[in-house]
Structures are given as C-alpha cells and as structure tokens.
Amino acid sequence: MSLLKPEEGWYYKKVSKDEKMWMLIALVLCIMMFIWMVLWHVYGKQNPSSLTYRTSTTEFGKLSSAYIKQNMVGSDNGVPVVRPQPNTDVFLLAEMWRWSPVMILQKDQAYKMHISSRDVVHGLSIQPVNMNFQVYPGYDYVLEFKPTEAGEYKIVCNEFCGIGHHTMIGKIVVIEKDEDLKLYGYENFKKAPDPVATFKKEAMSETEMALQGEQVYTLKGCAACHKIDGTSQLAPSWKGLFGKDEKVLVDGKEIMVSVDESYIIESIKDPTKKVTVGFEKTPMPVFPLTDEEIDFLVAYIKTLKN
Numbered sequence: 001m002s003l004l005k006p007e008e009g010w011y012y013k014k015v016s017k018d019e020k021m022w023m024l025i026a027l028v029l030c031i032m033m034f035i036w037m038v039l040w041h042v043y044g045k046q047n048p049s050s051l052t053y054r055t056s057t058t059e060f061g062k063l064s065s066a067y068i069k070q071n072m073v074g075s076d077n078g079v080p081v082v083r084p085q086p087n088t089d090v091f092l093l094a095e096m097w098r099w100s101p102v103m104i105l106q107k108d109q110a111y112k113m114h115i116s117s118r119d120v121v122h123g124l125s126i127q128p129v130n131m132n133f134q135v136y137p138g139y140d141y142v143l144e145f146k147p148t149e150a151g152e153y154k155i156v157c158n159e160f161c162g163i164g165h166h167t168m169i170g171k172i173v174v175i176e177k178d179e180d181l182k183l184y185g186y187e188n189f190k191k192a193p194d195p196v197a198t199f200k201k202e203a204m205s206e207t208e209m210a211l212q213g214e215q216v217y218t219l220k221g222c223a224a225c226h227k228i229d230g231t232s233q234l235a236p237s238w239k240g241l242f243g244k245d246e247k248v249l250v251d252g253k254e255i256m257v258s259v260d261e262s263y264i265i266e267s268i269k270d271p272t273k274k275v276t277v278g279f280e281k282t283p284m285p286v287f288p289l290t291d292e293e294i295d296f297l298v299a300y301i302k303t304l305k306n
C-alpha cells in the first residue's frame with residue numbers, strides 16, 4: 001500500500017515516448033548481456049573444466065600420497081614439495097589444516113589438477129588470481145590449467161573449516177627456468193631423489209631412521225599441526241619435545257609426564273588418553289601408522305633438539 005493514493009485511472013494513460021525509449025534500451029541491453037553470457041562461456045577462457053569424479057577419502061588419500069612419494073623433490077615447512085612433469089595429472093589434497101603438496105610448475109605448460117578433501121569442505125582460492133572452488137570430501141574435482149605468469153601463488157582456504165582455518169595456506173610456485181628456483185629457496189629441488197630403498201629397520205642407524213621419520217612427518221600430515229620451529233599453536237611443537245616434562249590431562253586430572261619413547265608411542269596410538277594441557281580444544285585424530293612408521297617418528301622427534 002502506498003502512502004499517497006494514485007490518481008484515478010492512471011494506468012489508462014498512454015506511456016510517453018521517452019519512457020518507451022528507455023524501456024527499449026533496457027530490453028536491448030538485457031538481451032545483449034544474455035547473449036554475451038553464453039558467448040563468454042565459449043570465448044572467455046575463464047570457465048573451469050567442471051569435471052568431477054566420485055571418489056572416497058581413502059582412495060584419494062592413497063592416490064595423493066603415492067603421487068607425492070613419486071614426485072617429491074623436497075619439503076617446505078613440513079609440507080612435501082613436488083615438481084610434476086607438464087601435461088600430467090597432479091594431486092592436491094586439502095585437509096585440516098593444510099594444502100599438500102606444494103607444487104613447482106613450469107610456465108606455459110598445461111597441468112591437470114585433481115583436488116579433493118580428506119575431511120570437511122574447504123575452499124580453494126588461488127591468490128592473487130581470481131580463482132575460487134569448493135573442495136568436497138568424496139569428490140575428485142579436476143581443474144585443467146596452464147599458468148601464464150611466473151611467480152609465487154598462495155592457496156588460501158576460504159571456507160571456514162575449524163579452529164586452524166586461518167593457518168591453512170598452501171603454495172604453488174611457477175617458474176620459467178631452473179635458476180628461478182633460487183628465488184623461493186628451492187635451489188636444491190631440481191629432480192626427485194632416488195626412491196628410498198626399503199630398509200630393514202634392524203639394520204638402520206638412528207640417523208637413517210630419523211630421515212625416514214621426517215618423511216613420515218611430511219607425508220602423513222603430522223606437520224599440519226605439529227610444528228618443528230618451536231611454535232605451538234594447534235599442538236605441541238616437536239622442537240625440544242623429547243625428554244621434556246609435560247603437564248597432561250588424564251580423566252580430567254592434571255599430571256606431569258616425561259616425554260619418552262613410550263609416551264610418544266602411546267600418544268600416537270591413543271591420542272585422547274593423555275592430552276597436553278592447553279591443547280584440549282584441538283584433539284588429535286588417530287592416524288593409521290604402522291609400528292615401524294611410529295618408530296621412525298620417535299627417532300625423528302629425538303633429533304629435534306632445542
């Protein structure tokens with residue numbers, strides 16, 4: 001209902017010429033924009049491939065870790081770095097709270113990126129270019145692209161995915177020639193190292209075990225929460241952890257424990273039994289690790305002294 005009553009019979013009045021003109025212009029503009037929308041899909045080269053496959057978190061997890069194992073050239077802050085061959089399939093896994101792996105891509109070469117999540121819905125946003133996609137668990141989203149500018153691109157998560165959401169930042173580095181690797185501190189990341197021979201644990205030295213442990217740390221995602229630089233935001237840092245006394249909660253009671261081999265093994269196998277005071281809000285999930293991998297991790301943690 002309007003405030004003022006319109007004049008009686010107003011709708012019988014003829015529409016004036018100017019008004020008709022404006023209506024026509026608006027109609028033509030609408031039709032033009034509609035046609036442009038369809039044309040842009042074909043000529044704009046802005047649309048993603050929109051190819052999606054059904055997968056499962058376990059299957060995609062297996063594919064991506066096998067992929068990383070094959071193509072890893074190094075690691076950056078605990079996240080594996082890969083250097084895929086052009087025109088190949090690349091796997092990017094989103095999980096609470098990291099993007100893995102970091103990729104070194106070649107300018108003007110095409111890649112087919114498979115993206116999926118291990119847990120909840122994440123948002124893939126590549127900065128500073130305007131690319132935004134949702135990443136769902138159980139779906140393999142395929143993004144075909146060709147980077148046309150060298151530089152460092154950050155992958156930001158733009159879907160709130162829990163307490164560590166703001167720390168979920170990944171990286172894509174696009175280079176033109178091998179020398180560019182130096183710009184990112186990746187000068188040693190030229191080619192994948194020879195595949196690690198399967199060692200017999202009994203015949204390995206502590207150093208070899210620790211090296212294997214470092215791989216487990218990056219490949220199995222420990223690095224998402226446990227940092228090795230002394231910062232403890234989501235979980236206790238592993239730097240200087242071994243041999244330290246920690247205050248933990250057991251059935252709601254605080255007790256002191258000394259971090260030794262058996263404590264670390266117990267914490268990995270049954271993470272909620274003893275929870276470090278201060279980290280009750282970010283409980284650790286159970287990771288499917290073999291006993292051998294756990295031994296490697298212990299050896300690795302031992303080397304991270306203050």
Ligand code: CUA
Pocket residue numbers: 095096097121122123157158159160161162165166168
């Ligand atoms: Cu992942 Cu927010």
